[in-house]
Amino acid sequence: MLPGFKLTLGFTLFYLSLIVLIPLGAVFWKASSLTWPEFWSTITMPTAMASYRLTFGLSFCAALLNLVFGLVVAWVLVRYDFFGKKIIDALVDLPFALPTAVAGITLASLYSKNGWIGRYFTHTDEFGQVQSIFSSSRLGIFIALVFIGLPFIVRTVQPILEDLDAELEEAASSLGANRWQVFYRVILPMLMPALLTGVALSFARALGEYGSVIFIAGGIPMKTQITPVLIMQELDMFEDGRATAIALVMLIVSFVMLLGINVLQWWTNRYNTNNLA
Amino acid sequence: MTPAATTFHVPHQGGPRRTTGEPPWVRRLLIGVALTFVSLFLIIPLIFVFTQAFAKGIEFYLQTINEPYARSSIWLTLLAAGISVPLNCVFGVCAAWAIAKFDFYGKNVLLTLIDLPFSVSPVVAGLIYVLVFGAQGWMGLWLNADHPAFPSLANWLNEHNFKIIFAVPGIVLATIFVTFPFVARELIPLMQAQGRTEEEAARVLGASGWQTFWRVTLPNIKWGLIYGVILCNARAMGEFGAVAVVSGRIRGQTNTMPLHIEALYDDYNFTGAFAVASLLALLALLTLGLKTWVEHQNAAVLDK
Numbered sequence: 001m002l003p004g005f006k007l008t009l010g011f012t013l014f015y016l017s018l019i020v021l022i023p024l025g026a027v028f029w030k031a032s033s034l035t036w037p038e039f040w041s042t043i044t045m046p047t048a049m050a051s052y053r054l055t056f057g058l059s060f061c062a063a064l065l066n067l068v069f070g071l072v073v074a075w076v077l078v079r080y081d082f083f084g085k086k087i088i089d090a091l092v093d094l095p096f097a098l099p100t101a102v103a104g105i106t107l108a109s110l111y112s113k114n115g116w117i118g119r120y121f122t123h124t125d126e127f128g129q130v131q132s133i134f135s136s137s138r139l140g141i142f143i144a145l146v147f148i149g150l151p152f153i154v155r156t157v158q159p160i161l162e163d164l165d166a167e168l169e170e171a172a173s174s175l176g177a178n179r180w181q182v183f184y185r186v187i188l189p190m191l192m193p194a195l196l197t198g199v200a201l202s203f204a205r206a207l208g209e210y211g212s213v214i215f216i217a218g219g220i221p222m223k224t225q226i227t228p229v230l231i232m233q234e235l236d237m238f239e240d241g242r243a244t245a246i247a248l249v250m251l252i253v254s255f256v257m258l259l260g261i262n263v264l265q266w267w268t269n270r271y272n273t274n275n276l277a
Numbered sequence: 278m279t280p281a282a283t284t285f286h287v288p289h290q291g292g293p294r295r296t297t298g299e300p301p302w303v304r305r306l307l308i309g310v311a312l313t314f315v316s317l318f319l320i321i322p323l324i325f326v327f328t329q330a331f332a333k334g335i336e337f338y339l340q341t342i343n344e345p346y347a348r349s350s351i352w353l354t355l356l357a358a359g360i361s362v363p364l365n366c367v368f369g370v371c372a373a374w375a376i377a378k379f380d381f382y383g384k385n386v387l388l389t390l391i392d393l394p395f396s397v398s399p400v401v402a403g404l405i406y407v408l409v410f411g412a413q414g415w416m417g418l419w420l421n422a423d424h425p426a427f428p429s430l431a432n433w434l435n436e437h438n439f440k441i442i443f444a445v446p447g448i449v450l451a452t453i454f455v456t457f458p459f460v461a462r463e464l465i466p467l468m469q470a471q472g473r474t475e476e477e478a479a480r481v482l483g484a485s486g487w488q489t490f491w492r493v494t495l496p497n498i499k500w501g502l503i504y505g506v507i508l509c510n511a512r513a514m515g516e517f518g519a520v521a522v523v524s525g526r527i528r529g530q531t532n533t534m535p536l537h538i539e540a541l542y543d544d545y546n547f548t549g550a551f552a553v554a555s556l557l558a559l560l561a562l563l564t565l566g567l568k569t570w571v572e573h574q575n576a577a578v579l580d581k
Binding site for chain 1: 298299300303304307308310311312314315317318319320321322323325326329364367368371372374375376378379381387389390391392393394396397398399400401404405406407408409411413414415450453454457473476477480486489490508511514515516517518521522534535536538539542547550551554557558560561562564565566568569
């Protein structure tokens with residue numbers, strides 16, 4: 001029998017409670033200091049409802065765009081050889097490694113009316129000013145969310161695609177399936193759990209994102225105010241109770257997402273080992 | 278960040294060439310689409326950071342990153358990472374040892390709880406510490422109570438005006454929280470896959486618990502540990518949202534590098550903001566380089 005069980009488990013539980021569980025408990029404590037009508041009216045106030053719609057809608061759209069392009073990037077990295085492939089492979093993780101504030105100011109400047117990309121996409125606003133269509137707009141938030149969600153699909157699909165048995169494809173094509181049918185009927189179903197996991201991870205990440213969005217989107221209530229920005233603005237006005245009520249909504253959503261992702265990953269792993277067996 | 282997409286991934290060793298494939302025009306089209314997407318979202322932004330950083334010349338660049346405020350933000354970032362990375366490293370090794378080498382009830386619940394900080398929004402991560410240590414939070418209530426528990430400690434803290442929120446300790450705590458699972462997440466699956474037979478053999482041969490850990494376990498988990506530390510450090514130095522909530526943004530005192538970048542940007546000193554940002558972008562590139570190198574090292578070990 002190996003030693004150290006009590007010591008290591010004891011320290012793990014102590015540190016987990018101190019850093020994560022007790023501070024998270026403070027959210028429930030603070031939220032319980034509000035009366036139910038106060039709590040309910042805070043989490044359903046128009047600016048909050050608009051922020052949920054914006055956050056969920058755009059996070060979902062960004063995850064879908066990443067689903068399509070992430071699959072293409074993973075496919076190309078696994079199946080084809082081309083110049084610079086290794087560098088591209090390493091760069092896919094850039095959104096993980098690049099601090100969100102750096103990503104935030106970079107995207108905001110790049111897509112501003114004088115930026116390298118934003119200058120080609122301008123319109124004249126109601127005050128006659130030339131504006132980039134990305135600045136302080138939903139499109140800008142969308143760009144930032146696509147950026148931070150980019151690695152998830154690639155990195156969940158890539159290992160599955162690498163381990164895929166070539167014989168299955170050969171069998172399908174020798175039975176007369178054309179390339180598109182092989183992809184659609186054989187490969188895609190096997191990638192499904194990984195794709196769903198990737199979408200869920202990318203969506204969950206986008207829901208809580210703050211740093212990369214705030215610079216390009218600002219926080220115009222009802223228009224470009226995502227939920228984390230709303231919480232931040234309530235905190236800046238010392239409305240700790242209201243901030244906590246909205247934070248509790250976000251926490252519950254992230255708990256549900258975490259459980260769903262665990263189930264999906266369990267499914268992916270099972271699928272993967274079945275293929276290898 | 279949410280779990281799993283960064284887990285240790287061994288590069289595939291080229292198998293037999295496939296006999297099935299797409300027609301050349303489809304290949305070229307797909308490569309073209311992938312490269313356009315990657316260029317638009319990754320390569321152009323990266324080039325943009327460095328171009329903007331040097332837009333006013335190298336002298337302005339050096340001057341910006343040498344300013345007292347910039348220097349203090351760099352120190353604070355190094356301090357926060359210097360405390361949170363080793364602590365989370367010790368935690369990661371302990372958690373992985375307990376979970377991988379022993380069987381106990383509730384293991385899956387524990388694994389899920391360790392992942393929690395990844396799925397919590399950074400802003401919420403900062404908020405929870407405000408609720409615990411802020412003036413209207415648990416600590417504030419305790420310090421301002423008429424008859425506080427541990428009165429001498431409360432008096433001492435009041436006399437020395439000891440603050441956690443809007444001060445350095447809060448920044449360190451928020452950084453620990455957001456980087457909490459990184460090392461544990463890399464080590465747990467790795468140590469689970471390695472099992473416990475080697476350690477048990479060492480014990481039977483008379484090694485002490487510590488000797489078993491240092492001589493048997495640690496060499497086996499070395500690359501996984503380094504990998505976790507690299508990712509943990511990158512996040513610790515780059516955290517923005519959680520730190521922004523607890524810092525109070527006092528220039529020269531509680532601004533980390535990401536907060537200093539925000540301050541410069543809000544002052545319309547864009548070149549200055551990108552100059553400091555370029556340091557963090559360099560850190561990101563270094564992280565990616567090291568990460569790829571560690572993956573290669575590990576693949577080489579597995580090949581032997």
